[in-house]
Amino acid sequence: MTLELIKDPVPWPNGARCAVAITFDIDTDSVLHLEFPDRAKDLIGTNSWLKYDEIAIPRILDIYRHFDIKQTFYYPAWCMEHYPHLVDMILKDGHEIAAHGYLHENPNQMSRERQEYWMDKQVAVIEKMTGEKPRGWRGPLYNASGDSPELCAAQGMIYDATLMGDDIPHIMRTKAGDMIGLPSHWAMDDWPHFTHNMDFNYMMPIKSPDEAFNVFRSEFEAMYKYRGLLVTVWHPFVTGRLARADRMVEWIEEMKNKGDVWFARMDDIARHCQACIADGSWTPRVQEFPYYTKRIDEYEEETPLAAE
Numbered sequence: 001m002t003l004e005l006i007k008d009p010v011p012w013p014n015g016a017r018c019a020v021a022i023t024f025d026i027d028t029d030s031v032l033h034l035e036f037p038d039r040a041k042d043l044i045g046t047n048s049w050l051k052y053d054e055i056a057i058p059r060i061l062d063i064y065r066h067f068d069i070k071q072t073f074y075y076p077a078w079c080m081e082h083y084p085h086l087v088d089m090i091l092k093d094g095h096e097i098a099a100h101g102y103l104h105e106n107p108n109q110m111s112r113e114r115q116e117y118w119m120d121k122q123v124a125v126i127e128k129m130t131g132e133k134p135r136g137w138r139g140p141l142y143n144a145s146g147d148s149p150e151l152c153a154a155q156g157m158i159y160d161a162t163l164m165g166d167d168i169p170h171i172m173r174t175k176a177g178d179m180i181g182l183p184s185h186w187a188m189d190d191w192p193h194f195t196h197n198m199d200f201n202y203m204m205p206i207k208s209p210d211e212a213f214n215v216f217r218s219e220f221e222a223m224y225k226y227r228g229l230l231v232t233v234w235h236p237f238v239t240g241r242l243a244r245a246d247r248m249v250e251w252i253e254e255m256k257n258k259g260d261v262w263f264a265r266m267d268d269i270a271r272h273c274q275a276c277i278a279d280g281s282w283t284p285r286v287q288e289f290p291y292y293t294k295r296i297d298e299y300e301e302e303t304p305l306a307a308e
């Protein structure tokens with residue numbers, strides 16, 4: 001008898017063994033302006049590294065068209081406004097555009113009022129440029145705050161793609177309503193495998209595409225075996241570079257050849273989960289948000305060691 005390491009898998013459509021969403025975050029140079037507001041104009045080496053998105057996005061769209069799959073792109077709204085031709089290409093092919101901040105700002109480093117301001121602004125841009133409000137959000141750099149799930153639910157979003165606390169979808173319960181949590185984690189992010197940049201002080205030894213894709217493959221094999229959900233957190237200027245894009249094609253082909261893998265947009269995965277809850281075919285785990293609203297009581301009187 002097979003050991004079932006995932007206890008309550010989602011019944012995926014048409015008997016698929018797992019769901020796969022190859023999602024990209026299109027940060028382009030938003031991160032440069034956020035980190036170096038005054039120097040960004042002169043950091044053209046790093047800017048060119050980020051602007052490779054303009055080469056990588058059409059390439060990724062070609063790959064998706066070749067395999068006839070629809071996927072999701074998380075898009076800081078400032079990048080949408082500055083590269084509207086890329087937005088048009090993505091929408092023309094039927095992919096989802098979801099929220100990823102305005103200028104990739106960090107919600108957990110600002111007041112609730114500022115978080116609301118940037119949330120309203122990003123949602124307004126997405127609505128204006130795509131004709132629809134976003135269905136989902138991924139916190140820039142996973143820097144969601146305790147307020148983020150509630151602020152997303154208050155915007156009418158149906159899912160979050162930021163958190164890492166599960167292998168499969170679950171309910172994120174907030175004061176503003178329930179959302180579906182669609183988790184991923186660092187091993188499925190391309191940043192630790194490939195990113196090296198002196199301005200940002202990321203000094204990682206760059207892995208070969210084979211090494212990184214061995215990690216991605218292991219994650220997929222486990223999700224396939226136990227009926228989970230695989231969500232990549234990739235960046236066009238990172239994984240869309242030629243040698244990595246070439247491996248990406250091979251990998252999608254391998255997964256496609258299995259015949260029972262569901263490739264889907266994140267909003268379609270969230271809607272499928274909602275339908276399974278409604279018809280009683282799946283009972284999700286429920287997580288209440290925020291996790292905490294204040295520091296631990298017993299620790300209130302403690303003096304930090306450094307101050308003693």
Ligand SMILES: [Zn+2]
Pocket residue numbers: 025026027100104140141
């Ligand atoms: Zn990002």
